[in-house]
Amino acid sequence: MIDYYVALSDGLKSSLIITLFLMISTAILGLRVKRLKTADVPGGMTLVAIMFVQFVNDFMRDFFTKHWKIFTPYLMTILLFLLFANTASLAGLTAPLSNINVALGFSALAFGSIQIAALVIHKPVKRMKGLMEPYALFLPINLIGEMSTPFAMGLRLFGNLLSGSIIGIIVYGLTSWGGIVFGAFLLHPVFDIFFGAIQAYVYFMLFTIFLSMAIEE
Amino acid sequence: MGNLFLLAAEYNEFFAQGLALLGAGIAVLTGIGPGIGQGYAAGKAVEALGRQPEAEGSIRTLMITGQAVAETTGLYGLIVSIILIFAS
Numbered sequence: 001m002i003d004y005y006v007a008l009s010d011g012l013k014s015s016l017i018i019t020l021f022l023m024i025s026t027a028i029l030g031l032r033v034k035r036l037k038t039a040d041v042p043g044g045m046t047l048v049a050i051m052f053v054q055f056v057n058d059f060m061r062d063f064f065t066k067h068w069k070i071f072t073p074y075l076m077t078i079l080l081f082l083l084f085a086n087t088a089s090l091a092g093l094t095a096p097l098s099n100i101n102v103a104l105g106f107s108a109l110a111f112g113s114i115q116i117a118a119l120v121i122h123k124p125v126k127r128m129k130g131l132m133e134p135y136a137l138f139l140p141i142n143l144i145g146e147m148s149t150p151f152a153m154g155l156r157l158f159g160n161l162l163s164g165s166i167i168g169i170i171v172y173g174l175t176s177w178g179g180i181v182f183g184a185f186l187l188h189p190v191f192d193i194f195f196g197a198i199q200a201y202v203y204f205m206l207f208t209i210f211l212s213m214a215i216e217e
Numbered sequence: 218m219g220n221l222f223l224l225a226a227e228y229n230e231f232f233a234q235g236l237a238l239l240g241a242g243i244a245v246l247t248g249i250g251p252g253i254g255q256g257y258a259a260g261k262a263v264e265a266l267g268r269q270p271e272a273e274g275s276i277r278t279l280m281i282t283g284q285a286v287a288e289t290t291g292l293y294g295l296i297v298s299i300i301l302i303f304a305s
Contacts, residue, residue, distance in 0.1 A: 159295055
């Protein structure tokens with residue numbers, strides 16, 4: 001067990017740590033929300049969690065007309081993981097998405113879930129007809145489009161996180177004590193919090209849009 | 218000319234490395250495109266803000282998400298150059 005963990009690369013290690021942290025904290029928050037009475041006023045982290053769920057629900061209702069209840073928990077989990085994963089370098093971990101395997105894993109996740117959802121909700125015959133729009137000759141182009149958009153989504157995350165960590169390595173490697181001041185006030189706020197949160201939101205938004213385009217009429 | 222390049226790559230590893238680094242420099246030139254695109258998006262956002270100052274929040278959100286999507290092509294160039302530098 002320990003040997004398996006030690007042999008992993010840094011990005012995969014921190015991805016496992018973040019998954020464990022999220023599992024424990026969301027279980028605790030869920031228990032707290034379950035214990036609330038209707039007259040109680042939530043406070044602290046419970047309030048933040050409730051407002052987050054509310055935000056995601058409102059966001060979903062704009063894109064999905066019929067099936068929003070099925071996909072909201074799944075997409076919210078992805079957004080939550082990405083928000084914590086992209087800001088992981090604040091806690092001293094390597095950002096998981098700066099490893100290409102994790103980034104391409106997110107591509108595979110998007111591709112697989114879009115295809116499976118479209119196949120289950122539209123039956124296969126209708127799905128094939130949808131791929132042959134406007135003519136049957138357009139089938140190869142549509143297939144390339146189905147493949148390339150999830151691939152681009154994963155690579156976008158990888159490029160952002162990798163460039164952030166490379167700039168961090170360069171700055172901390174070239175400077176001694178000035179780099180700490182520079183890093184604390186410019187590097188981490190911009191590259192970890194701002195870009196990380198924006199890229200998490202963009203991945204979530206694009207995933208929602210492509211999923212709703214594949215599923216809804 | 219092609220024959221010369223083949224021999225050079227075979228007998229001089231530094232030649233291949235130098236060409237890879239040159240290619241990395243050329244690949245990073247893709248940064249021009251997102252620069253123009255993001256600047257255009259920001260300019261249009263300022264125009265929209267001048268027309269409707271009360272819609273500031275949604276304009277900012279739309280501008281930042283649009284810019285993050287426009288950044289993608291530049292990031293591809295960056296990935297290609299990183300691969301050329303470190304993986305060749």
